[in-house]
Amino acid sequence: MADPPDEEVRERLKAALWFAIGNMVDEESLRRNRNATPQFIAALTEMVWAQIENVAVDLESFSQHAGRTTVTTDDVLLLARRNSDLHAIIKDCVDRQKATKAKGKAKR
Amino acid sequence: EDQEEDVEEEDGQDDEDDDEEEDKPATVPPELLTRLLHEFFTADGTRITKDANSAVAKYMDVFVREAIARSAVERASGFLEVEDLEKVAPQLLLDL
Numbered sequence: 001m002a003d004p005p006d007e008e009v010r011e012r013l014k015a016a017l018w019f020a021i022g023n024m025v026d027e028e029s030l031r032r033n034r035n036a037t038p039q040f041i042a043a044l045t046e047m048v049w050a051q052i053e054n055v056a057v058d059l060e061s062f063s064q065h066a067g068r069t070t071v072t073t074d075d076v077l078l079l080a081r082r083n084s085d086l087h088a089i090i091k092d093c094v095d096r097q098k099a100t101k102a103k104g105k106a107k108r
Numbered sequence: 109e110d111q112e113e114d115v116e117e118e119d120g121q122d123d124e125d126d127d128e129e130e131d132k133p134a135t136v137p138p139e140l141l142t143r144l145l146h147e148f149f150t151a152d153g154t155r156i157t158k159d160a161n162s163a164v165a166k167y168m169d170v171f172v173r174e175a176i177a178r179s180a181v182e183r184a185s186g187f188l189e190v191e192d193l194e195k196v197a198p199q200l201l202l203d204l
Contacts, residue, residue: 013147016140021172023134028176036176036188043190044175047197051171052141055164056148063154071145071156076163083203086170093166097159 017052018045055079073097135169138162171204 021044025036036044062075073094080087142161146154156164178196179188 010147013140013144017136017144020134020136020140024136024169024172025176027134028173032176032180034180034185034188036179037190039190040179040188040193043193044172047175047193048168048172049144051201052144052168053148055167056145057150059145059156059160059164060149060151060154064151069151069153069155071154071160073157073160073163076160076167079164079167086167086204089170090163090166094159094163097162 014045014049017049018042021045021048133169136165138165141165141168167204171200174204175200 018041022041025041025044029035058079059071059075062078063069063071066075077087077090077094080090138158138161141164142156145156145161145164175193175196176188178200179192182192182195183189
């Protein structure tokens, strides 16, 4: 199987991430009436990219530790263990998803 | 090209226009996030549930907004710059 060169794939993924981060920054800029330089957005994108890598590796480790090959919401909650506010936010998100599912129909 | 079945619009095309009637806050698109996570998983068989993916999206959302908020504190007014982010990065990474 000929895979496209990793570099190319990663560049495109990073570009897509950059776009998404840019949107989020724009939103916050509007709310806070503060602008951010393009360099800020680029640097933030790099940081998010690195953090997603850490998150991915951690999640994989957690699920493997639990004897699974599939990452679940429990693993994500473990990720937030050091920060109780963050943990509460994630837990709330997870609980609401479960409640939506419990109503019988998948939302999407 | 099997790996690309999860993500059809990688280059940031307006996936979010569908939801414009509701005020949906900007976030990392789920498909993109899945694709990114898979890029970094070290074992071939690793999967992630849809709910877990959403939860990670939420985590990254908090991460990004917290980064912006902390950077904004660093500089009283004016454009947020790279050096503002650099100042807040270490603690941010420790806290989250």
